Amino acid sequence: MAISGRAWITGASSGIGAAIAKMLAENGAKVVLSARRTEQLERLSQEIERANGQSMIRELDVTNREAVAQLGDELETMGGVDILINNAGLMPLSPMLEGRVDEWERMIDVNIKGLLYAIHAVLPGMARRKHGHIVNIGSVAGRFAFKGAAVYCGTKFAVRAISDSLRREVMECGIRVTDIEPGAVATELADSIKHEATKAAVTQEGGLYAPDAKILQAEDIASAILYVVSQPDHVNVSELLIRPRIQEL
Numbered sequence: 001m002a003i004s005g006r007a008w009i010t011g012a013s014s015g016i017g018a019a020i021a022k023m024l025a026e027n028g029a030k031v032v033l034s035a036r037r038t039e040q041l042e043r044l045s046q047e048i049e050r051a052n053g054q055s056m057i058r059e060l061d062v063t064n065r066e067a068v069a070q071l072g073d074e075l076e077t078m079g080g081v082d083i084l085i086n087n088a089g090l091m092p093l094s095p096m097l098e099g100r101v102d103e104w105e106r107m108i109d110v111n112i113k114g115l116l117y118a119i120h121a122v123l124p125g126m127a128r129r130k131h132g133h134i135v136n137i138g139s140v141a142g143r144f145a146f147k148g149a150a151v152y153c154g155t156k157f158a159v160r161a162i163s164d165s166l167r168r169e170v171m172e173c174g175i176r177v178t179d180i181e182p183g184a185v186a187t188e189l190a191d192s193i194k195h196e197a198t199k200a201a202v203t204q205e206g207g208l209y210a211p212d213a214k215i216l217q218a219e220d221i222a223s224a225i226l227y228v229v230s231q232p233d234h235v236n237v238s239e240l241l242i243r244p245r246i247q248e249l
């Protein structure tokens, strides 16, 4: 599949973001890899270049509004962003009664505000060129609310609402918007859970993220995104929910 143009992937240093970056680069996109952990980005960029792909890396914390806008401006001077993969996120689950308000704020800052800052950084350029695709990484947790995941679910419900509202707003401007909603994927995401009992429940035997759980691989989500962004211009796959075969909710 041939993807032309530039794709910016936030949170490209691991998991789903890294897999998408590799797959888009393999299929011809010039990829912009951003995240805070630059060593991982360097390694990924080298791997992409060894496979004759094109990439550039930028250290970026998506909670830094000015820095996100600056990167958007820089990319605009290079011809702009054709595809934004709004992927950076974290999931420090805990019961609300534990009152881990700092973690709630962090999820809101990264999963919602960071996503909005990146949209803001690319949207005017896309509208001017009447071309662009914004792919937001939501979650099955944006469709169903799980016990012990109130704030994480809240952020992903927000991603779904933002995606669909934005899609309606910009569809006449040549811009497509997609909400990708993965079920459980084997990545570092569960490492962000600091509440011990919750972490044990999801990562130990029988848990969704247990070492032997038959869940999705990051590449499964990357293939779905490749399908989404390679559709003809008149097709907008606006929402895609992808679960492991064995996952009830």
Ligand SMILES: NC(=O)c1ccc[n+]([C@@H]2O[C@H](COP(=O)([O-])OP(=O)(O)OC[C@H]3O[C@@H](n4cnc5c(N)ncnc54)[C@H](OP(=O)(O)O)[C@@H]3O)[C@@H](O)[C@H]2O)c1
Pocket (backbone or CB within 6 Å): 010, 011, 012, 013, 014, 015, 016, 017, 034, 035, 036, 037, 038, 060, 061, 062, 063, 087, 088, 089, 090, 091, 110, 114, 137, 138, 139, 140, 181, 182, 183, 184, 185, 186, 187, 188, 189, 190
């Ligand atoms: N794994 C799952 O089961 C699953 C299911 C549904 C949805 N998702 C969603 O998929 C997305 C990717 O997660 P993943 O599963 O691939 O987990 P992951 O391996 O932990 O990746 C998370 C990425 O987000 C980045 N990130 C976190 N905070 C950031 C910040 N302040 N600024 C910039 N980047 C930041 C991390 O990069 P740095 O730390 O280097 O900055 C990392 O690259 C998330 O939005 C997550 O909610 C995952």
